[in-house]
Amino acid sequence: MEASFLRDQWYVAATSAEIAAKPLARTICNENLVLFRRADGRIAVLEDRCPHRQAPLSLGEVVGDDIQCGYHGVRFRGDGACTLIPSQTDLPIPRNFSVRAYAAEEIHGLAFVWIGDAAKADRSLIPDWSANTSPDFTTVHGYHYVRANYMLLVDNLLDLTHLTYVHKATLAAGPSGHIWLKDQDVTVEGEAVHTSRTVRGAEPSGLIRATRRFVSGQVDRFQTSDFYPPCFVRVTLGAEAAGEADAMKGPHHVVLNAATPETEATTHYFWSVPRAYALGEEAVSEIFYGVTKAAFDEDAAMIEAQQRTMATDPNGGKLVNFRGDLASQAARRIMDRKLREQAMKASVAAE
């Protein structure tokens, strides 16, 4: 488990729907932020701390394009500049009296915030979560607050074997072939990790049965998981009646996961499930939301238990890797390397 976070990265801070009339407080990578929507509709992200008396700006209100502190009425623009000090309007605003501003982009139905040097923020580095808003998909959105380190959630999403044990009633298929991982494919491409497996002749999962109507018979399934630093995992799934797997060209549904660290030991887990069938059918959306919510409740319970167990391990919380952990092992190697590079740069900069 890392003691620090990767900086100069995009993190999901909120869904678009969360940023409404009232300012929203959220902690990301141990930094306290306030998100608000300006009169012109654009979002702004500031440090959630009025530099006057340290009141959180999130207790204030939005006035036009500015946020006004709820304690003494001091106002700040979205770029952090102070625009009003009510107790001394006859004096100029003091130099350097401003709030730290964060680069932020609203896209794919989400608010991404750049943790690090705002000057380096590059919109093109935002992961492609476009299925969320594509007309080719219908999407359900969810959020879990998880009391565990975000990498335990990444592990969970990259391992392909826990479904049988954790998600018996929701996502698991029958025992046939489900665990057999000799033929799984794990590849590293730059900083991304890709893993895939195809399961032939399996029982359909509860979710597939409920929404795809394979009333009887077995299915061929494929599952791929793609990891992108620092905390993004796209899971792509398809299923066809047994023997027709080769006909599967595209995904039947996708699970887009952003495991945003709040602190070392807590995670904001933003997830969405765009599906390529039954578009616009509300009843199917309800099933997708309900099953995914139930399954991620199961994951969260297990991951939080892992976190507690690791925290009390006299031997430091060591993890052992088996075949099912190949992808998460690759992801952790990439993260470890990037964190080491970051630490080296910081130590050079400090000299």
Next chain:
Amino acid sequence: MEASFLRDQWYVAATSAEIAAKPLARTICNENLVLFRRADGRIAVLEDRCPHRQAPLSLGEVVGDDIQCGYHGVRFRGDGACTLIPSQTDLPIPRNFSVRAYAAEEIHGLAFVWIGDAAKADRSLIPDWSANTSPDFTTVHGYHYVRANYMLLVDNLLDLTHLTYVHKATLAAGPSGHIWLKDQDVTVEGEAVHTSRTVRGAEPSGLIRATRRFVSGQVDRFQTSDFYPPCFVRVTLGAEAAGEADAMKGPHHVVLNAATPETEATTHYFWSVPRAYALGEEAVSEIFYGVTKAAFDEDAAMIEAQQRTMATDPNGGKLVNFRGDLASQAARRIMDRKLREQAMKASVAAE
């Protein structure tokens, strides 16, 4: 924020009404106290710790003028001397087997306790809170437990500009002149800080409208705040129909505030509001209590948020001072000087 407390000082520990048949546990300046009322009616304050097996004496009961431990029946007088050890009544009480006793005075409807050297306790140093029990006033009393350092509460009471933002519905007047502080008056007199401002032609506040019946028209108002170390603030208020401010001779009501530190991060906030009009009118008392309670709920929420924000500030919780902070800046300077003097004396004594 100070890391320690000013000693050899009076602090409000309880209201008179709180000290009844059952012993009362209360922590003041990190010291655990038990307060009780003896058969003779006088209050006594001891360390809340039986020296036998460390049971808190506050779980025991008052027997005559003594307090009896609830675990094994050991009894102590109000001066801390042990009077009975039930398991060995045939033996003398061991020398030095006693509880620490605190100097305490009951006056102005409050129990004041002297934190420090009891031999130095001087009743004449108790602040003049006599309006509480004066026949010229009718008084309501209240208490808030505030999860913040007491000096943040002192700041709040000495600044004259937060009313507009924090107390919109209760104490604020309209915007006219309310924030304009060029004419405020801040003076330091010995260890006391006095600040006053007069606002002419303002909208009456909700409290004034509700109790003084200025049904229409504007008012002239004056507000003064007086700080006395370590944690006392008297706010005096008057209001007359606009143009008659010069006729205001005395207060219309007073807010007496004692922000007693429990720990560095929590405060026992004892407040009372003596008023000079509508004496004995229960309906007016209900308005005074209700509005003040609501307003101090608003303050407590803001101050607790400040405390949390300061606690997570990587830069140490620095405060910036504007014109509205002149009085609290003066108060903090006095407190800092007294705490430095105290630390110097302690270091000399230790040599």
Next chain:
Amino acid sequence: MEASFLRDQWYVAATSAEIAAKPLARTICNENLVLFRRADGRIAVLEDRCPHRQAPLSLGEVVGDDIQCGYHGVRFRGDGACTLIPSQTDLPIPRNFSVRAYAAEEIHGLAFVWIGDAAKADRSLIPDWSANTSPDFTTVHGYHYVRANYMLLVDNLLDLTHLTYVHKATLAAGPSGHIWLKDQDVTVEGEAVHTSRTVRGAEPSGLIRATRRFVSGQVDRFQTSDFYPPCFVRVTLGAEAAGEADAMKGPHHVVLNAATPETEATTHYFWSVPRAYALGEEAVSEIFYGVTKAAFDEDAAMIEAQQRTMATDPNGGKLVNFRGDLASQAARRIMDRKLREQAMKASVAAE
């Protein structure tokens, strides 16, 4: 209060009834255990930590004689050996991939676990709690979770004077002779401490009145307490109509107490009350359970208050001993000596 625990000792970890189909998580002496019952009926105790990804095994399930991790299905035998890794069944189990196993014995209706070197576990060292399951007694069982160090509970059980103050309505007799301890008898025999006193002509306690039907008149009572390291106390009680104490040959009821440390500041308190009369009478059992439960609630409240007071004592939580503390003083001397010996052995072994 000791900073560490006595090792190579039996501790009560659970009642037999608690170890059923689902695995049971329990922390003993800061070690996280999982207890489960195998298909063959025997109990097994392992460290509650899957060495794969640190999920607690207690979230899994029992499969035959093994426990199966609830995250990825890895299985372990009662001796800690791994028997299945689902993601790589074609490969041998890695050497050294196993879970720590604890020696455990189920006897007297309880599960005893050996904390320390399993090779040294000796069933004959389990204290004689056999009244629990003897046909000569009818027994009620109870459990309290106490937020205090276990030695404060041992103190409580060895002191004979707190009944008058803590248990006014339940176990106390009238004031006559109850506190007079000049004639108490405290003896040390090896590592055990025995204390006894006989009270003649006392009011019967509420429990005696309710179950023995001394409707009127006084009684003679005897009480003995026996301490066995590390945390066992047997209290034996008898009562007869006044003047007949010499006729008391055996106990009328026994209170068997195991104050198992969970952490330095929390205790699993397993208690049982075998009685030698009214055998099998459910109504009498209900009285015994109800009165004991109520009395131990009173004890727990006092002991938890002691713990909190000691934790905030600037002078380190020192205890003073009076005549009522002779037995607990002897018990603490034995424990201190054994803990010192243990520390010495550990430091020799480390050289």
